[in-house]
Amino acid sequence: MRxxxxxxxxxxxxxxxxxxxxxxxxxxxxLAGCLLFVLRRHYDRPDWSTxxxxxxxxxxxLVFASFVIPICALAFGTASIGGDREDRTLVFLxxxxxxxxxxxxxxxxxxxxxxxxxxxxxxxxxCRLAGAxxxxxxxxxxxxxxxxxxxxxxxxxxxAVSFRHATIIALIYAxxxxxxxxxxxxxxxxxxxxxYGRSIMYAAGEPExxxxxxxxxxxxxxxxxxxxxxxxxxxxxxxLAAAIFARREYRDLT
Amino acid sequence: xxxxxxxxxxxxxxxxxESPMLLVFDQVTKFYGPVIGVNNITCRIGPGITGLLxxxxxxxxxxxxxxxxxxxxxxxSVRIGDHSAWSTASKDHLGYSPDINSFxxxxxxREFVYAMARLHGFSRAEARQRTEHxxxxxxxxxxxxxxxxxxxxxxxxxxxxAQALVHDPWLLxxxxxxxxIDPGGRREINELLFRxxxxxxxxxxxxxxxxxxxxxxxxxxxxxxxxxxxxxTLAEVRNLMQTRPLVVEIVATPTRRLAAMLxxxxxxxxxxxxxxxxxxxxRNQQQFFEQFGELVCEHGVDVRRIQSxxxxxxxxxxxxxxxxx
Numbered sequence: 296m297r298x299x300x301x302x303x304x305x306x307x308x309x310x311x312x313x314x315x316x317x318x319x320x321x322x323x324x325x326l327a328g329c330l331l332f333v334l335r336r337h338y339d340r341p342d343w344s345t346x347x348x349x350x351x352x353x354x355x356x357l358v359f360a361s362f363v364i365p366i367c368a369l370a371f372g373t374a375s376i377g378g379d380r381e382d383r384t385l386v387f388l389x390x391x392x393x394x395x396x397x398x399x400x401x402x403x404x405x406x407x408x409x410x411x412x413x414x415x416x417x418x419x420x421x422c423r424l425a426g427a428x429x430x431x432x433x434x435x436x437x438x439x440x441x442x443x444x445x446x447x448x449x450x451x452x453x454x455a456v457s458f459r460h461a462t463i464i465a466l467i468y469a470x471x472x473x474x475x476x477x478x479x480x481x482x483x484x485x486x487x488x489x490x491y492g493r494s495i496m497y498a499a500g501e502p503e504x505x506x507x508x509x510x511x512x513x514x515x516x517x518x519x520x521x522x523x524x525x526x527x528x529x530x531x532x533x534x535l536a537a538a539i540f541a542r543r544e545y546r547d548l549t
Numbered sequence: 550x551x552x553x554x555x556x557x558x559x560x561x562x563x564x565x566x567e568s569p570m571l572l573v574f575d576q577v578t579k580f581y582g583p584v585i586g587v588n589n590i591t592c593r594i595g596p597g598i599t600g601l602l603x604x605x606x607x608x609x610x611x612x613x614x615x616x617x618x619x620x621x622x623x624x625x626s627v628r629i630g631d632h633s634a635w636s637t638a639s640k641d642h643l644g645y646s647p648d649i650n651s652f653x654x655x656x657x658x659r660e661f662v663y664a665m666a667r668l669h670g671f672s673r674a675e676a677r678q679r680t681e682h683x684x685x686x687x688x689x690x691x692x693x694x695x696x697x698x699x700x701x702x703x704x705x706x707x708x709x710x711a712q713a714l715v716h717d718p719w720l721l722x723x724x725x726x727x728x729x730i731d732p733g734g735r736r737e738i739n740e741l742l743f744r745x746x747x748x749x750x751x752x753x754x755x756x757x758x759x760x761x762x763x764x765x766x767x768x769x770x771x772x773x774x775x776x777x778x779x780x781x782t783l784a785e786v787r788n789l790m791q792t793r794p795l796v797v798e799i800v801a802t803p804t805r806r807l808a809a810m811l812x813x814x815x816x817x818x819x820x821x822x823x824x825x826x827x828x829x830x831x832r833n834q835q836q837f838f839e840q841f842g843e844l845v846c847e848h849g850v851d852v853r854r855i856q857s858x859x860x861x862x863x864x865x866x867x868x869x870x871x872x873x874x
Contacts, residue, residue, distance in 0.1 A: 297670025304667035312653065383651040387712065390617055391668040392640040544620050546581070 301393050302401050309375060309405035316378065318370040325363045326417045330424075332358075339426025345504030347428040352505045355436060356496050359421070361489040364414055364440065365447050365473055369465040371410050372451025375402040376540070377461040385545060396537040399456065403533050407448055414444045431503055439495035442525035446488050449532030456540040459547065480512045488528060491521040571595050572616055572720055572751055576625035579611055586611035588775040589625070594753055598746045600766030600783075601755040608775040609755045610648070613724050616753065617645040629720055641669070644713035648724035648755075650705060652697040658708040659684060659693035665712040676715075683711040688737055702729035710738065714745075721745065721752045727761050739765055795834035799827045800854040807850050814840055828858070 313319075338351045376399060379385040388398055418440050422429030454468070455461040477487030484490045494515040497507035507515060516524070572594040579586040587608045603609045614620040615627045618634040632639035653661055659680060666676035684690045687707040697705065706729055713721060723742075727735050742765060746752055756762050762769060762783075769786045771779040779786050801807050808820045808827055816837050818830040831837035834857075845852055 299670075300672070301668050301670040304664065308664055308668075312655075315655070383649050384653060386619065386645075386647050386649065387665060388668070389619060390640055390643060390645045391665070392637050392670070393668065394637045546614075546620065 298393065298397075301391065302397055305388065305391075305393060305398065305401040306405045309402050310409060312378070313371055313375060313405060313409055316374060318374045318378075322367045322370045322413060325366055326413065329359060329363055329417065329421060333421045333424050338428045339424060341426075343427045347425075348431055348500075348503055349505050351425045351428045352432055352436075352496070352500045352503075355418075355421070355432060356493055356500075359418065360436075360440060360443060360492050360496060361473060361477065362469075363417075364443050364492075365469040365489070367414050368410050368444060368447030369451045369454075369462065369469055371406045372448045373455045373461040373465045375406040375452065375455065377455040380455075380459070380461075380545060380547075383547075389545070395541040399452065399537045399540040400533070403448070403452055403536075406452070407445070410448050411441070411444055414440060432500070435499040435503065436496050438522070439492045439499065442495070442522055442529070443488060443492035445529035446491075446525040446532070449529035449536070450488065451532075453532045453536040453539070456536045456543065481514075484514075488525070491516065491524045491528075494518070494521040495525075570630060570719055570749070570751060571628075572753065573628040574612070574615070574625070575628070577615060577622045577627055578624040579615060579620060580623045585775050586620075587615070587772075590775075590777055591625075592770065592777060592780070594751055594770075596746070596749045596751050597768065598742055598752045598754060598766040600762035600769040601753055601772065602757070602759060602762050602769055603755075603772035604757055607757075607772040609757075609772050610724065611775075612772065613645075613722050613753070613755055617643060617722050641716070642718050642720050644716065644718040644721045646706075646709040646713040646721075646723045646726050648728070650702070652705065652708070654698040655696070657694050657696050658689055658700060658704065658711070661697060661708060662693075662711045662715055666715045669716040671716070679715050679717075680711075683714045686714065686741055687711045688734070703731060703734050706730050707734070707738070710741075719750050721750060723752065723754045725756055726754060727756065727765075735761075735764075795831050795837070796858040797829045797831065797834075797837070798854075798856045798858055799829060799852065800825060801827070801845075801850050801852040803850070806848075807844075810844055810848065811841075814844075816840065 332354065333351075336350070336354075338347050340347060376385070379388060389395070393401070415437075418437070419433065422433040425432065451461070451465050454465045458464045473487045473489050477484050477489050477493075493513075495518050497505060497513075497515055498518050501507060507513060515521075574590045574592050577590045578588055590612065601609050601612065611620065615622055616629070616634055618627075618629075618636070618639055621635050627634040629639040629642050632642070634643075653664070656664065662684060663676055663680040666679050667673070669676075671679060681690065684693045687710050689704065689707045689711060692700075692704060695704070697708065700708065706726060710723070710726060713723070721742075727738060730738060742752055742754070754762065754765055767783055769780065769783055770777050771786060779789055799807070802825075804822065804825055804827060808822060811817050811820050811827070811829055814831075814837070816831050816833050818832055820830075821828040829837075844850065
């Protein structure tokens, strides 16, 4: 009971600190940018057609899913434990009677609803503002957006426990691996999380008129494989992060 | 009032008996890559206040980090009572005040201590009660609602101490707890630590300032280059330090006559004149100062300044290190 109470305290403490951190400001900028873009493009035309749906989908896939989701996830995912490490306040947590793996899980539990709330909330808002095209898109892309968010949050927690300056490394990953490698032809794109998300999104949108990239270049995975891969990245990332955190010495704290 | 910390120190390989109220280092070595942080340390620290003294880089922080379970020994073991220091179970018995000056700056001191109490699994009511009690103990009850970002260094030190005490551990590890605290506050903190020692708690206080430790601890561990080079009661360690060589700078008149008289002192190894100053090397500072006092009174020497040039912790530790090797 005491352990559960301590864990709950750490989770709510971490949630509050993340919510009122600079990370929130950092993610509000791209989210606001997307909002302005959606408003300006007027996807909500009364005479909407497949074209509006296709354009809105491409924006959601190429900008929101491939860039905004990783930025949101890295801002909070790396800050959850990395922030305490950078601020050198982690030492106050490590001398409490909470197993280290549970400290990491508490951080993950605090981060996930925050990132999910921001990503899914803004996704819902964009779809609402996009009118009929958005209403069609929301249920189609919701699973992919959810799985991608989970995968990124798990992955960036792994970065946070592994690297001293996790935010910088995660940014390099998000901008280089995800954007560049994720769009290269061939097998190399499989290092990018967004490849799996895009595979699901293109498959979901195709019946509604979305044109996926040429199969010989994009080589999409099946929805089932992509979904399991994203789930595996999320669960594997957080379990590996917990295992590393439980064993690792942080010599730079004091 | 109990001042005597119980320390048993040994460099020798032997079995160290476990006790529920001891901090035990058993043949502990810690490597940082190719560099040795601490080197084959065996000691048991029992109830009372024990001072951990050493120059920067001597290994004090590594020892404290090992004891607080932030680091794992490369060889040997560190135990807090029956538990490995690395284990979660040991954290119930351990209160740690780090030497860093980092906090959740957005919180007030009261909120911070309360949050730390909650992280020990106490209910809201109990955490609140404990928070008020320790804030009162460290003299922060009235000032606890200040945001930590706006607190002075001394107030932050007190808050660090409060969060270390909030779960009433029997072992306290305090890394430089008195730095930045004014003399009045230092006296209050010392009294608090004496009181806690009187309750049977084991308190290990690290510092690089001898005077701080002198006022506080009876037992002392002196570290240099990763080893414990001296240990024992304050009197024992002080005696060891007082019989060490020393370089003294003296400004006095008549300078030349004083220099001539000093060269006749068998404890003086050399006298050098630099402008109007004398730089005197002595082999035994205690005897030198006794004889110098007599000389001044007897010959009416006008002493304007006398200053030891190598009384810093480094010099003391270098000397003790030489004695060990």
